[in-house]
Amino acid sequence: MxxxxxxxxxxxxxxxxxxxxxxxxxxxxxxxxxxxxxxxAAAPLLFDRGLPSLNLNNAAGAARSNVTWSASGTEFTGDDFSIGVTGEKYRIDTITVWGAQFDPLSLDVANIALYFGRAGSALSRVSEGAVSGNANSNPNITHSFVSYADGVTDTYEGWGGGVYGIAQTVFSNLNLVIDGGVTYYFGVDGDQYEWWSHASNAALSGTPQQGADGKYLIFDKSDLGAVQVVDSQGNGWDKSSDINVRVTGEAIPxxxxxxxxxxxxxxxxxxxxxxx
Known part of the structure; x- marks a missing residue:
């Protein structure tokens, strides 16, 4: 007792x-x-694997920290996180992600959706809306173009020399109750020209990369219980990477x-x- x-x-x-x-x-x-x-007050930060600040877009490659990942067809990318320890409970208020996209976002993405679920279980679509310019039909989804954590660099340089804005998307008022110490999956799906999830190599990011394990996930809308675990080292890049994400909320007493x-x-x- x-x-x-x-x-x-x-x-x-x-x-x-x-x-x-x-x-x-x-x-x-x-x-x-x-x-x-x-x-x-604003909900406190529960999990921080935010945008990198160092070694951002070095063309030489060896010191580059950032990369983006997408999937085609019915697939979409995501990652995982865990908050607290066993026996605790939390209520998630917001999940923030970033993508390398055209500005306005609707040039790339017509509709966007956030999927979420406990590891080992099928994902559920917990927030969705239509994109128009940099606005969304869902008042709980906001889009804005931001700089990296260095506060200076505001573009992502693609492998072919293309330059893209850093689109920040915040899914708010989620009211997701989770168990502490348990791994949860999240994924973002954008149709039209896809959502390109921003990721980074933890060792080179220069910012807190909580829960980084060097892997990201691929999900499939045709089977939301299936997941592919991908180490990008040797699979499209010369380094491992994790998709950047921030989570706010509160502990439930x-x-x-x-x-x-x-x-x-x-x-x-x-x-x-x-x-x-």
């Missing part, structure tokens, strides 16, 4: 049913007042933790009344 559970059992054994009801009501009221009084926090708030309120 955890310490929290033992504490709650002791409370239950020492107070009457009527008092428990009174305490619970007061605690909930205190917790609600506390929550309402707090300023609304356990019920016992919430109850103890409410009791603590109630105790503080009572102590203040006594001092008054």
């Amino acid at each position: 955890s310490r929290q559970c033992a504490t709650l059992r002791q409370i239950n054994q020492t107070i009457s049913a009527k008092m428990k009801k009174t305490l619970l009501s007061a605690a909930l009221s205190a917790a609600c007042l506390f929550a309402v009084s707090q300023p609304v 356990e019920p016992a933790t919430l109850a103890l926090a409410s009791m603590a708030l109630l105790g503080l309120a009572a102590a203040r009344r006594r001092r008054g």
